[in-house]
Amino acid sequence: MDNESLAAAFGGQFDLIVVGSGIAGQVTALSAAERGLTVLLLEKTDRVGGSSAMSGGWFAFSGTDEQAAAGVHDSDSQFYDDLLSVGNQENDVALVRAFLDEQQNTYRWLKSHGAEFGELSISSGQTISRSHLTPIGPLLSKLQNRFVEVGGDIRLGHQVIRLTRDSEGQVCGVIVDLPDGQYEFRAHVGVVLATGGFSRGTDLLKIFAPEQLAAMPYGAKGNTGDGLRMAWKLGAGLADMSHINGSYGSHPDTNEDFHELLTAYYLGAIVVNKEARRFTDESQDYKTLGTAVLRQPGGIGIQIFDSRVRAMSRPGVPLKDIDALENIGHVHRAETLGALAGEVNIPTQELEDTVDRYNEVVRGDRSDDMGRTRLCNGVGHLLPIDAPPYFAYPARTLLTTTYCGITINPQGLVTDVNGEVIDGLFAVGEVTGGFHGAAYMTGTSLGKGAVFGRIIARTAASLIH
Numbered sequence: 001m002d003n004e005s006l007a008a009a010f011g012g013q014f015d016l017i018v019v020g021s022g023i024a025g026q027v028t029a030l031s032a033a034e035r036g037l038t039v040l041l042l043e044k045t046d047r048v049g050g051s052s053a054m055s056g057g058w059f060a061f062s063g064t065d066e067q068a069a070a071g072v073h074d075s076d077s078q079f080y081d082d083l084l085s086v087g088n089q090e091n092d093v094a095l096v097r098a099f100l101d102e103q104q105n106t107y108r109w110l111k112s113h114g115a116e117f118g119e120l121s122i123s124s125g126q127t128i129s130r131s132h133l134t135p136i137g138p139l140l141s142k143l144q145n146r147f148v149e150v151g152g153d154i155r156l157g158h159q160v161i162r163l164t165r166d167s168e169g170q171v172c173g174v175i176v177d178l179p180d181g182q183y184e185f186r187a188h189v190g191v192v193l194a195t196g197g198f199s200r201g202t203d204l205l206k207i208f209a210p211e212q213l214a215a216m217p218y219g220a221k222g223n224t225g226d227g228l229r230m231a232w233k234l235g236a237g238l239a240d241m242s243h244i245n246g247s248y249g250s251h252p253d254t255n256e257d258f259h260e261l262l263t264a265y266y267l268g269a270i271v272v273n274k275e276a277r278r279f280t281d282e283s284q285d286y287k288t289l290g291t292a293v294l295r296q297p298g299g300i301g302i303q304i305f306d307s308r309v310r311a312m313s314r315p316g317v318p319l320k321d322i323d324a325l326e327n328i329g330h331v332h333r334a335e336t337l338g339a340l341a342g343e344v345n346i347p348t349q350e351l352e353d354t355v356d357r358y359n360e361v362v363r364g365d366r367s368d369d370m371g372r373t374r375l376c377n378g379v380g381h382l383l384p385i386d387a388p389p390y391f392a393y394p395a396r397t398l399l400t401t402t403y404c405g406i407t408i409n410p411q412g413l414v415t416d417v418n419g420e421v422i423d424g425l426f427a428v429g430e431v432t433g434g435f436h437g438a439a440y441m442t443g444t445s446l447g448k449g450a451v452f453g454r455i456i457a458r459t460a461a462s463l464i465h
């Protein structure tokens with residue numbers, strides 16, 4: 001169907017137009033379609049999925065079957081405390097509460113729509129195992145297929161360039177730029193911006209986070225900040241803009257086809273710079289580490305560990321798969337620290353001294369110069385680095401995401417600079433700000449995209465009836 005007949009088939013307009021086909025857009029579109037709304041999903045690039053399709057597939061949920069099976073006692077209040085702690089108490093608590101109210105329902109909804117949560121793990125920003133892993137590609141395909149089954153329409157290669165408003169100021173449609181001209185699609189409930197972040201948006205990064213231009217740009221190709229600009233133009237508020245941080249640690253040769261990020265430091269590794277010196281507390285969340293590593297010579301941090309940590313590798317599990325990274329030659333191995341230093345071209349004596357001092361901390365003979373007392377975010381006992389062979393993984397900071405953006409209320413409606421709702425305009429996922437505050441907990445970006453997507457579908461359905 002061409003664009004004119006597509007719009008005509010729906011009486012010239014849809015109930016809801018969703019812009020962007022990552023987890024946030026897909027969950028919103030499908031949930032709304034399942035509620036009986038006519039929904040058009042527009043995607044700028046020639047493939048669905050955005051950064052969601054490139055992601056590790058970790059979702060943070062509490063009170064799950066997997067936690068119960070593993071004997072992990074989590075609660076909404078602990079989840080709340082962790083979110084505010086990692087967010088430095090700067091989170092919009094109304095959004096955090098809305099998320100917590102819906103997260104268990106969303107977890108079950110995702111399971112009923114094809115999520116297969118297997119691995120359960122403690123990760124960045126968590127004081128308890130709360131990250132649930134599902135193969136993300138298959139999940140996105142199932143959501144997409146189901147959306148089409150229930151009558152939804154997806155259009156690839158459709159970049160939305162402008163929002164339109166009716167005479168009363170309500171957002172009522174979008175303008176799409178196509179090779180044969182510009183088309184308007186209209187929606188009587190409204191438009192949902194699910195356009196992701198702006199990790200590829202150099203001009204916006206220059207304004208909001210110039211120091212991050214030194215990080216390796218990553219994330220989906222289409223994530224240049226279009227949604228943020230369109231909402232900004234209508235007066236939308238912005239939140240968390242000063243908290244853009246790359247994630248540490250990806251090998252300098254990582255690429256879009258094979259994304260690698262290793263967090264051996266949460267298992268017991270230390271991180272040293274090119275001078276073989278530690279420079280920060282490695283138990284902090286990996287975005288805080290990302291900024292610390294950007295300030296080091298050459299923007300490199302080298303993870304140093306021994307055979308104890310190496311034995312904790314989890315093949316196939318993102319962030320922990322040391323085997324795969326050793327197989328492709330990105331993890332270096334040597335029988336002595338001196339030989340390892342030679343492998344990665346850092347000073348031998350300094351590395352030996354650094355590891356000696358760290359081992360004294362682990363033995364309790366001294367306090368740590370960097371303030372590290374735990375493995376990860378306040379939990380886990382430090383391990384000595386003294387069981388050869390030794391390993392090194394040189395890694396950089398990668399700008400995968402920008403966890404900041406448009407302000408929304410707990411119903412998912414965009415609010416303006418004065419906190420008032422912009423009628424007809426919703427936003428969901430990485431394009432929004434406020435939920436994370438100063439920093440992100442692993443699994444809460446896919447999580448919030450899904451949770452608020454379902455909330456928006458409910459809000460939109462209530463506005464139609």
Ligand SMILES: Cc1cc2nc3c(=O)[nH]c(=O)nc-3n(C[C@H](O)[C@H](O)[C@H](O)COP(=O)(O)OP(=O)(O)OC[C@H]3O[C@@H](n4cnc5c(N)ncnc54)[C@H](O)[C@@H]3O)c2cc1C
Pocket residue numbers: 019020021022023024025042043044045047048049050051052053054055056057058059060158159160161194195196197218219220221222223224225226227259400401428429430431442443444445446447449
């Ligand atoms: C390598 C990597 C690993 C990650 N791992 C995890 C993880 O394990 N857990 C977690 O919670 N988070 C993770 N994240 C972060 C998470 O994946 C993203 O924050 C999240 O997927 C964003 O979802 P989204 O739907 O908001 O945006 P996206 O998935 O990025 O989708 C946005 C879509 O909007 C499209 N778009 C943009 N502008 C327009 C326009 N004008 N018109 C039409 N379409 C447009 C884009 O092309 C894109 O397809 C990871 C990110 C990366 C890069």
